Amino acid sequence: MRTEVLIAGFGGQGVLLAGNLLSYAAIDEGKNVSYFPAYGVEKRGGSATCTVVIADGTVGSPVLGQPAVLVVLNQASLERFGAKVRPGGLLIVNSSLVDITELNRSDITIIPVPMNDIATDLGDLRMVNMVAVGAYVALTGAVQMESLSTALSQALPERNHRFIPANVKAIETGAQVAKSKKEA
Template sequence: MRKDVLIAGFGGQGVLLAGNLLSYAAIEEGKNVSYFPAYGVEKRGGSATCTVVIADGAVGSPVVGQPSTLVVLNQASLERFGARVRPGGICIVNTSLVDVSALGRDDIKIIPVPMNEIATDLGDLRMVNMVALGAYAAVSGAVQLATLAGALKEALPERNHKYIPANVKAIETGAQIALEKTA
């Protein structure tokens, strides 16, 4: 088994935390992981991406030229990375901020998830990353949702552990919506 994902958005959307959490969950499940974060010099509003490769065997380079899955949180990221998704791959799109009509790809599966609306309905827009991660985990099967929930203690600083139940709810909701969109 080998899964790779490119998560892309802008600074402040929690892209790097999502990748880090995914990595911790994969390690908890005994898989090999490569996590490669990248971000612009700006703290908020600049580009933020990360690549996570999960495998049963050895993981080579953390750089993935054509990801099998792209999780895109904003329009600029779709425009920059949409063409790179491997044919037959998956693009999970935050339809709250992204219009996929200009992508022009019929060789990939597009899964629309209104991530901002879901996060807002759950009480905190900052949970958009958890909604996205739940959608990815459900669609890809890379890690179990319960493992993601358990890994929150590792990925979040202790002062934020009080938010774990809300984050778990966001992960579960993102997974549920993504599975409904693929049915």
């Protein structure tokens, strides 16, 4: 098995933490992982992306020219990467912030998830990344949901461990909403 994802958004949305969490969960499951973060010079508001490749066997380069799965958290990321999704691939969109009407892709599956709205309803907009991870895992099965819960203690600094239950709730909610959108 091999899965790959490009997660893209702006600084402050937790893109790199989302990729890091996926990586820890996959490692905990005994899988091989390549994690490649990239971000602009700004701390908040600049471009932030990461690729995560998870495989049972050898993992090569983390560079994805045509990702099988793209998770976009903001409009600029859709404009930059939307056309690069491999035909037959999956695009998971933060429909709270992203308008897909101009994309014109009928060769991929597009799942809109109102990630910002969900995170806000759960009490903290900063959990948009956890909603995204939950949606991604529910739609792809890249790792087990339980592995994400366990990996949070590795991905989050110890001072933030008190937020693990809230993050687990955000992951679960993102997963539920994504599944319901796929079935609709």
